[in-house]
Structures are given as structure tokens and as C-alpha cells.
Amino acid sequence: MTSAKFWQNNAKSGIIGCMAKHFTLITLAFCASALMSSPAAWGEEGGSASAKVLDPEQFKDPTQILIKKGYLAAKTVPDICAKLFCYCGCDITDKHSSLLDCFTSDHGVGCPICIEEALIALAMHKKGKDICEIQFAVDKRYAKQYPFDSPSENLKKYNSERLWDADKRQSKSQSKDNGKTPELKKNKKSGNCCGGSDEHSKDKKDAK
Numbered sequence: 001m002t003s004a005k006f007w008q009n010n011a012k013s014g015i016i017g018c019m020a021k022h023f024t025l026i027t028l029a030f031c032a033s034a035l036m037s038s039p040a041a042w043g044e045e046g047g048s049a050s051a052k053v054l055d056p057e058q059f060k061d062p063t064q065i066l067i068k069k070g071y072l073a074a075k076t077v078p079d080i081c082a083k084l085f086c087y088c089g090c091d092i093t094d095k096h097s098s099l100l101d102c103f104t105s106d107h108g109v110g111c112p113i114c115i116e117e118a119l120i121a122l123a124m125h126k127k128g129k130d131i132c133e134i135q136f137a138v139d140k141r142y143a144k145q146y147p148f149d150s151p152s153e154n155l156k157k158y159n160s161e162r163l164w165d166a167d168k169r170q171s172k173s174q175s176k177d178n179g180k181t182p183e184l185k186k187n188k189k190s191g192n193c194c195g196g197s198d199e200h201s202k203d204k205k206d207a208k
């Protein structure tokens with residue numbers, strides 16, 4: 001298949017449109033709570049991150065229309081791309097730490113996965129989806145396309161930071177402690193500064 005045909009077929013199949021169907025209420029709940037409990041303030045580096053993305057206008061050929069859109073997407077939502085993992089294998093081959101890195105060079109030109117992930121990021125962002133939902137969509141769609149049999153350090157790091165399964169990770173670490181409430185030390189009582197004596201009521205009486 002020529003690359004032009006590949007892009008045409010992909011455009012027809014409407015990958016992005018059907019992504020939205022994969023969300024469940026449960027995931028949305030996970031996302032909401034993960035976002036509330038996470039201090040992750042993504043978006044703070046917007047301007048400079050956007051500037052690092054190659055100029056989309058350099059892709060003038062009509063056969064490069066999707067490539068151009070991909071770079072444009074990365075330029076528009078660089079903060080989201082910086083929070084997504086690119087599953088094309090560039091984490092190992094090119095030492096990329098996030099999807100954003102794919103667009104700061106011409107790496108993205110020859111990579112359908114990079115382009116599609118960026119297009120999904122922008123399309124979902126426009127629909128008001130948050131980073132958690134976008135991570136979930138991209139992970140579900142592309143994680144199985146990761147070409148290596150064991151995850152790189154970057155992928156492990158991403159997996160430990162992604163928002164949509166934060167609750168699962170949290171409950172795992174809680175179950176390590178058996179979920180027990182901490183036990184009091186011997187001779188200690190909780191919630192009573194004077195160990196249960198009636199000193200306080202005595203003080204009150206004395207004050208009168």
C-alpha cells in the first residue's frame with residue numbers, strides 16, 4: 001500500500017470518531033477522581049512546547065495533508081501530546097519520552113501512529129475531553145502496537161503516571177498495607193490529650 005493510500009484509508013475508517021465510543025462511565029469516574037486527587041498541572045509550558053514543534057506549513061504536498069494536520073495538532077495541543085505516550089517504538093529507537101518529541105523533528109512524517117495519536121488528542125480536546133480520557137483512548141487503541149516485548153524505562157514511567165488507572169494503582173498499594181488502620185502504641189489513647197483522666201472537668205470546676 002502506498003503511503004498516500006494508507007492515509008486515505010485511515011481517513012475513511014474514521015478512527016477518531018469511533019474512539020469516543022470506548023469510554024465507560026467507570027472510566028470517567030476514575031478520571032474525575034484521578035484529576036481531583038492529582039496535582040498534575042499540565043499546560044504550564046504551552047508556549048515554548050508549541051514552538052518546538054516543526055512548522056506544519058512546510059508540508060505543502062497534497063499527499064502530506066494528514067502529516068500537516070498531525071504537526072498542526074501537536075502545535076495546537078503540545079501539553080496534551082507531552083502527556084501521551086507514542087507507541088511506535090520511538091521511546092527506544094529515538095529516546096522519545098512523549099508523543100510531543102515525535103513532532104520536534106521529522107520523525108512524525110513517516111509514522112502513522114504518531115500522527116494518529118496527535119489527531120486523536122486534538123479531536124478529543126476539541127470535544128472537551130480531558131487528559132485522562134485522552135490518555136485512556138490512546139492507550140487502549142495503540143498500546144498493543146508497541147513493537148518491543150518489554151517496556152522501556154520511559155514506558156514504565158508513563159504507566160506509573162497516567163491518570164486513568166491511578167485509582168487502580170492506589171488501591172494496589174493500599175492492599176500492600178492490608179488496608180489496616182495504624183495501631184496505637186501501648187499505653188496510648190487516641191482523641192484524648194489527657195489519657196482519659198477528668199483533669200479537664202476539674203479545671204472547669206476550679207475556674208468557677
Ligand SMILES: [Zn+2]
Nearest residue numbers: 086090102114
Ligand atoms: Zn513516535
